Amino acid sequence: MAMTDQAPRFVNRADQKLWFERIPAPWWALAVVLLFLPVVANNFWLFQVMGWTFILGMIGLSLMFLAGYGGMVSLLQMSIAGMAGYMVAILGNSGTVTVSLGLAWWIVLPAAFLIAALFATISGALAVRTEGIYTIMITLAIAAAFFYFTRQNYTIFNGYSGFNLVLPPQLFGVNWRDPVPFYYLSLALAALSYGAVVYVSRSPFGLALQGVRDNPRRMAALGFNVTAHRVAAYALASVFASAGGILLVWQNAQIAPGTIGMSAAIDVLVVAVVGGMRRPLGPFIGAFIYVILQVFSPDILGFFGFSADRFKLIIGLGFLAIVLFSPDGVLGLWDRWRARRRQQQDQKTGGGVA
Amino acid sequence: MNAPVTPPRPVALGQSHVSAGNALELRGITKMFGALAAISDVTLSVRPGERRAVLGSNGAGKTTLFNCITGDFLPTAGLIRFFGEDVTLFPPHERIRRGLRRTYQISSLFAGLSVIDNVYLACRGVSRNRFSLIRPRRDDALVHAAETLVEAVHLTAEKDRLVGELAYGQQRQLEIALALSGAPRFILFDEPAAGLSPTERRDLVSILTTLPSHIGYIIIEHDMDVALRVVESVTMMHNGRIFKEGRPEEIEDDPEVQELYLGGGHE
Numbered sequence: 001m002a003m004t005d006q007a008p009r010f011v012n013r014a015d016q017k018l019w020f021e022r023i024p025a026p027w028w029a030l031a032v033v034l035l036f037l038p039v040v041a042n043n044f045w046l047f048q049v050m051g052w053t054f055i056l057g058m059i060g061l062s063l064m065f066l067a068g069y070g071g072m073v074s075l076l077q078m079s080i081a082g083m084a085g086y087m088v089a090i091l092g093n094s095g096t097v098t099v100s101l102g103l104a105w106w107i108v109l110p111a112a113f114l115i116a117a118l119f120a121t122i123s124g125a126l127a128v129r130t131e132g133i134y135t136i137m138i139t140l141a142i143a144a145a146f147f148y149f150t151r152q153n154y155t156i157f158n159g160y161s162g163f164n165l166v167l168p169p170q171l172f173g174v175n176w177r178d179p180v181p182f183y184y185l186s187l188a189l190a191a192l193s194y195g196a197v198v199y200v201s202r203s204p205f206g207l208a209l210q211g212v213r214d215n216p217r218r219m220a221a222l223g224f225n226v227t228a229h230r231v232a233a234y235a236l237a238s239v240f241a242s243a244g245g246i247l248l249v250w251q252n253a254q255i256a257p258g259t260i261g262m263s264a265a266i267d268v269l270v271v272a273v274v275g276g277m278r279r280p281l282g283p284f285i286g287a288f289i290y291v292i293l294q295v296f297s298p299d300i301l302g303f304f305g306f307s308a309d310r311f312k313l314i315i316g317l318g319f320l321a322i323v324l325f326s327p328d329g330v331l332g333l334w335d336r337w338r339a340r341r342r343q344q345q346d347q348k349t350g351g352g353v354a
Numbered sequence: 355m356n357a358p359v360t361p362p363r364p365v366a367l368g369q370s371h372v373s374a375g376n377a378l379e380l381r382g383i384t385k386m387f388g389a390l391a392a393i394s395d396v397t398l399s400v401r402p403g404e405r406r407a408v409l410g411s412n413g414a415g416k417t418t419l420f421n422c423i424t425g426d427f428l429p430t431a432g433l434i435r436f437f438g439e440d441v442t443l444f445p446p447h448e449r450i451r452r453g454l455r456r457t458y459q460i461s462s463l464f465a466g467l468s469v470i471d472n473v474y475l476a477c478r479g480v481s482r483n484r485f486s487l488i489r490p491r492r493d494d495a496l497v498h499a500a501e502t503l504v505e506a507v508h509l510t511a512e513k514d515r516l517v518g519e520l521a522y523g524q525q526r527q528l529e530i531a532l533a534l535s536g537a538p539r540f541i542l543f544d545e546p547a548a549g550l551s552p553t554e555r556r557d558l559v560s561i562l563t564t565l566p567s568h569i570g571y572i573i574i575e576h577d578m579d580v581a582l583r584v585v586e587s588v589t590m591m592h593n594g595r596i597f598k599e600g601r602p603e604e605i606e607d608d609p610e611v612q613e614l615y616l617g618g619g620h621e
């Protein structure tokens with residue numbers, strides 16, 4: 001390949017550290033907390049709160065990859081996740097034996113990823129010729145079309161009722177729907193997706209995608225096929241959304257048109273925006289906030305005598321506040337807070353920033 | 355390298371008197387913006403390795419001509435051949451991959467990326483594995499090529515800074531580095547000296563005069579001191595048309611040119 005086998009020409013000291021030495025301490029702390037959470041947390045936290053956070057985070061991550069690196073805001077990511085989830089139900093086993101094909105898991109899972117990637121690629125090819133608000137509109141239109149299709153089509157998608165009793169395969173004799181195995185499974189897939197996005201962001205493809213975001217015309221004038229790069233980004237992003245979608249069917253043990261409805265599509269956008277779209281960590285933070293609000297606001301609202309389904313109001317208000325005060329999400333707030341603190345410390349010690 | 359014989363290939367507009375030796379050949383290029391003809395019926399040929407200036411007052415259509423050559427705009431009429439190949443309808447990236455390069459009059463860079471990443475992208479764009487998901491190693495040939503280019507435009511000290519934070523002159527230098535990536539055969543420079551300090555201008559002239567001799571270019575430049583020192587031929591444009599071609603000293607002394615262009619009150 002393009003790699004040469006000569007000795008490194010530009011060795012600079014900072015890069016001589018091994019890869020794990022470059023990971024900052026807070027990340028180690030987070031890793032330890034997440035790994036040992038099952039020791040202290042109950043099943044509800046592991047399965048509902050954290051499992052759902054990882055799933056939503058992964059679907060949000062696929063949007064972050066498109067929007068943060070590629071400048072393409074897609075409302076389609078929940079549909080892609082749903083397509084993968086539906087495929088697991090349709091090709092594999094479910095309670096709807098008249099439709100489900102009952103194929104082996106090692107056919108079902110790759111096929112689900114592939115079909116979702118195909119769906120993403122075709123939709124992407126339609127969407128990438130538009131910019132800004134038009135991308136949002138066209139992806140929303142495709143998402144709506146897919147939603148209504150699943151609701152009306154009974155031969156493949158089993159219409160309104162969808163599929164229930166969709167269970168993960170009993171690999172290695174483990175019931176992956178038990179809270180602790182499911183927690184570790186979703187944690188592992190979320191970590192893998194996060195790592196993949198971080199890694200790819202510095203690869204030729206990832207850099208080129210950021211170039212397309214900053215200045216598509218110049219990218220073409222450097223020899224890049226801008227349209228092909230955008231479509232490929234949809235295909236790659238589908239992998240993270242699909243992984244989230246498959247976990248989602250397993251977690252709920254069912255999938256129905258409601259899973260991929262318009263409000264779910266918009267929730268993914270909310271999650272990514274609230275957390276921050278500039279970095280892959282953002283969607284996971286957004287997902288955690290969203291899930292916590294969703295899970296606990298009924299109690300709080302009930303305490304003040306409001307109906308529990310008002311929680312969307314709280315989320316909506318939070319979304320509005322974030323968009324108004326910190327367009328780059330909670331992570332952006334955090335960055336600014338740290339920058340300000342550093343500045344204040346510099347002033348105290350007299351070592352001002354030039 | 356520049357093989358004088360081109361393989362026979364279908365020509366879109368039907369003309370067949372191929373003058374294969376030319377690096378760039380324009381025939382009857384016209385570009386309309388609504389009712390405005392930004393350039394009309396421009397015919398021009400440039401030999402491989404030839405260095406030419408295009409001069410003309412503001413709005414003469416120089417930049418529009420570049421945009422047609424690179425494919426940023428499709429011409430309303432006319433034919434463009436690049437090293438014998440009809441590229442009139444090619445998308446920009448296909449022309450760039452064949453060895454065409456350009457700089458922009460208004461810097462057109464990637465503000466959110468570092469200097470080295472900007473140049474690395476330029477090198478990657480004209481090589482293989484553009485879609486690679488594998489990070490380049492430190493000893494990757496393209497990383498090395500990018501570092502060499504950054505050094506050539508004196509930006510090594512700024513290599514890890516975000517391009518959005520660079521001074522104006524440094525951004526202009528970076529524009530040039532992007533155009534030198536890979537193996538260029540022909541480069542279009544759109545006012546590369548505009549806004550540069552005297553030192554930076556000297557650097558620019560030395561970059562241009564030390565380019566390998568097989569690389570030809572067209573330079574648009576208002577500064578006669580720069581323009582006439584780095585070219586062997588000059589094309590004068592006015593109101594979208596070519597009205598004079600010649601050697602630099604002929605053009606400099608031409609009374610019509612002096613009246614139209616030097617007296618044209620540009621800038």
Ligand SMILES: Nc1ncnc2c1ncn2[C@@H]1O[C@H](COP(=O)(O)OP(=O)(O)OP(=O)(O)O)[C@@H](O)[C@H]1O
Pocket residue numbers: 387392410411412413414415416417418419459
């Ligand atoms: N994208 C565009 N849409 C409409 N009109 C345009 C466009 N680009 C250029 N023009 C018009 O075409 C004419 C030629 O413009 P062009 O930029 O090619 O001139 P120029 O010779 O490069 O001038 P300058 O020396 O100011 O850079 C001008 O009248 C300009 O207003």
Ligand SMILES: [Mg+2]
Pocket residue numbers: 416417418459
């Ligand atoms: Mg111009």
